[in-house]
Amino acid sequence: MAQRRNRYREMERIMTYALLAGLALFILYLVFAGTGVKALKLITGIITILDGGLILGYLHLTQELKKRRSRWIATGGLSLVVCTLVSLLLGFPG
DSSP, X not given: OHHHHHHHHHHHHHHHHHHHHHHHHHHXXXXXXXXXXXXXXXXXXXXXXXXXXXXXXXXXXXXXXXXXXXXXXXXXXXXXXXHHHHHHHHTOOO
């Protein structure tokens, strides 16, 4: 039981770093979108979507997506994807 709990804590730590990296990328995306740098806006938007998608994909492959203890990670990854996609589609900020 202790080894399984340690594996979850390690996965939780890695996912926390991935979510923080996604947040930093999303903030960069908003900065580039606000200043009008379209190429960097598109690049950071795509990388942010990939980051959120990889988080959700990893949770799905490890079957953590179904477990209650991992809902906050799944919610964070999904929010990265949704917020960036909506912002890209609506062109906001621009």
